[in-house]
Amino acid sequence: MGLLEGKTALVTGGGTGIGLAGAVRLAAEGAHVFVTGRREAELDAAVELIGPAATAVTGDIADLADLDRIYEAVRGRGQGLDVLFANASVASFVPLEQITEEHFDTLFGINVRGMLFTVQKALPLLNEGASVILNGSTNADVGAEAFGVYAATKAATRSFARTWANELKGRGIRVNTVTPGPTETPGLLGLAPDPEEFKRNLTTQVPLGRLGRPEEIAAAVAFLASGQSSFITGSSLYVDGGLHQV
Template sequence: MAGKLAGKVALVTGGSSGIGLATAKQFVEEGAFVYITGRRQAELEAAAAELGNQGKAVRTDASNLADLDTLYAQIKQEKGRLDVLFVNAGGGSFAPLGQITEEQFDQTFNTNVKGLLFTVQKALPLIPDAGAIVLNASIVSVQGVANFSVYSASKAAVRSFARTWTSDLKDRKIRVNVVSPGPIDTPGLSGLAKTEEEKRALYAQFAADVPLGRVGKPEEIAKAVVFLASDDASYITGIELFVDGGTVQV
């Protein structure tokens, strides 16, 4: 049986681990050829090996416009088009108001906002009419999480982009949607803790705030992204799909 993305060419930015890698694997399982990007070559090569013949890794810094040009030139030469784009690359760190530095602000917004914007804009010539774009945001865009204002604001910008780009691209029937994860067991989340004891306490705290009572799995986000990228969501555009165990709905 053909998969939901059979014959499609897809790109997953930040695809070497966590949600990005889980989504790339799911795309391959559904029949797509998948490019993944990231900044760490060793992790990229390991991830590409997991994808097999239906995947390829290209070292790319999402905030570097020259890197994006090189990436899309390669995709154009090798495949000629890009049917599905999942803009997943991003990150952030904690800092309370009063201790936010210019360096932290620039690092977060350069990747999560500037990088995301130009990742999409530079991809447009390769995306055929009726293509699909999925942006990765976060539930913190609608929550007031202490010490996380810079990251939260950057993800609110992502949500805003999806609304305006849906209008910008409506004549080409390109769908733009957002997936907003809750707490997910990824290297990024576990990396917030310095010890195993801190990690257990952190995860317990997150789980206590989730109606389903647990931290989510990367594969659960990946399946939501596949849905938004596939023809199953052919009449869905401009939405924010919360995959968070009910956290912001209850």
């Protein structure tokens, strides 16, 4: 039996990268996984990959009406929600002097506002002892140039995890952050005009000498989702190859 046999999970941004890997792993551990995202073709491919243990619901977490529709689909299954992996986020490099309202509003609208209401609107469905996992970033801890707005959104994510862990403790609901370092995903490599050079530069900074794999982040998500992490809440689990640890 898997770690999540008979459980129900929701993964936002589940069509690609870390979200897809997380959905695959949670399903492999026995959960029925709802995957959501803005691109229907990616979600269809995810369901084809995972099989009958997955249900796709297209939606944008920055749109509260879409969130209501997503949770209506989860409610329709009739088993509540045991695992919420609030993964969906966006990033881009923009130095201080070039930050626009649109850049700020897009990143905070999805990474902070969208994530907040993703969790808030899940509250009526979360079962006793559920696990909420927020996708953070090591960039919240450092001052990488041109990444200020993104880093600020992830600092907010970390702060919310602490507060919500306190607010939800009475229901036995645990809230934690998984904090990836540089991970080889289309989203990361798409940030730079020369992805291979960008990858080489990042690799030289990581003590383990390589980028992370989405499946490695997914393993941490499965741990935080399961009873194996039953005495962990309000924490941040770093999966960064030692980048900001040693």
